[in-house]
Amino acid sequence: xxxxxxxxxxxxxxxxxxxxxxxxxxxxxxxxxxxxxxxxxxxxxxxxxxxxxxxxxxxxxxxxxxxxxxxxxxxxxxxxxxxxxxxxxxxxxxxxxxxxxxxxxxxxxxxxxxxxxxxxxxxxxxxxxxxxxxxxxxxxxxxxxxxxxxxxxxxxxxxxxxxxxxxxxxxxxxxxxxxxxxxxxxxxxxxxxxxxxxxxxxxxxxxxx
Numbered sequence: 001x002x003x004x005x006x007x008x009x010x011x012x013x014x015x016x017x018x019x020x021x022x023x024x025x026x027x028x029x030x031x032x033x034x035x036x037x038x039x040x041x042x043x044x045x046x047x048x049x050x051x052x053x054x055x056x057x058x059x060x061x062x063x064x065x066x067x068x069x070x071x072x073x074x075x076x077x078x079x080x081x082x083x084x085x086x087x088x089x090x091x092x093x094x095x096x097x098x099x100x101x102x103x104x105x106x107x108x109x110x111x112x113x114x115x116x117x118x119x120x121x122x123x124x125x126x127x128x129x130x131x132x133x134x135x136x137x138x139x140x141x142x143x144x145x146x147x148x149x150x151x152x153x154x155x156x157x158x159x160x161x162x163x164x165x166x167x168x169x170x171x172x173x174x175x176x177x178x179x180x181x182x183x184x185x186x187x188x189x190x191x192x193x194x195x196x197x198x199x200x201x202x203x204x205x206x207x208x209x
Contacts, residue, residue: 002142003149003199004121007111008128008135014085015063021108023054027187028105029194031078035089039082043070045102047187051077075175075186095124102198104191111138113199154196157182157189 010017016028026048033042046054055077059067064081071078092099097120103112114124121140128135139151150158160182165172179189 001115002118002121002140003113003115004124004140005111005113005138005195006128006135007109007138009133010105010108010110011087011133014087015058015061015083016105016110017108019054019057019061020105022057023048024107025049025185025187026051026054026106027191029191030088030101030103030105032101033088033099035086038086039065039084040086040089041080041082043078043080046077046079047075047190049075049186051075055079095127096120097124102194104195106191111195113195149199150196154192154199157192158196161193 010020012018020026020028026046029045029047031043031045033040046058048054051072055069055072058064058079058081063083063085065083067079067081069077069079088099088103095114097114097116100113100115103110105111114121116124125137141149157178161167161173161178164178164181166175166178175186175190179186182189
């Protein structure tokens with residue numbers, strides 16, 4: 001099996017494309033979701049310095065309904081909502097590859113991981129090539145290559161997190177301190193850590209082939 005990470009430009013009509021461009025420093029994470037009766041029910045997280053303004057924009061957007069804030073704290077807000085925009089699920093059905101959560105949207109682009117056979121991923125790339133939306137293949141690794149599971153940037157951030165005690169119990173370094181040491185903002189480092197941790201956990205649970 002092969003794990004691939006793609007980055008694709010979001011279609012202009014999607015609410016997350018509009019809001020992620022309006023708030024380019026924010027990260028919109030889709031944690032889970034499903035489609036039913038023509039709309040999607042989703043659990044999402046907004047990662048930003050001040051998420052309140054973004055949550056307000058979501059609540060007032062015409063493509064968002066039944067919006068409810070489940071948790072809110074400095075730097076993040078967890079929300080549950082419904083939307084009639086189900087493009088993501090239609091894309092997954094067309095590709096015959098399951099959606100892997102979390103998926104990330106930022107500044108008009110959508111980043112997601114997929115796992116499948118070489119043939120399935122080749123078919124997906126052909127579909128993306130025929131699409132008008134620009135895309136990038138950011139990484140492609142097999143389960144038998146654990147040393148290649150993370151990108152160079154992800155490895156750099158993970159090594160810094162370990163070195164500074166971010167994973168220690170109790171924690172010896174905050175996300176803000178880790179981000180400052182890497183000269184990056186918190187939302188960027190948080191996203192890099194989550195994607196790297198997700199890849200390592202998936203590989204560990206599935207086991208090398």
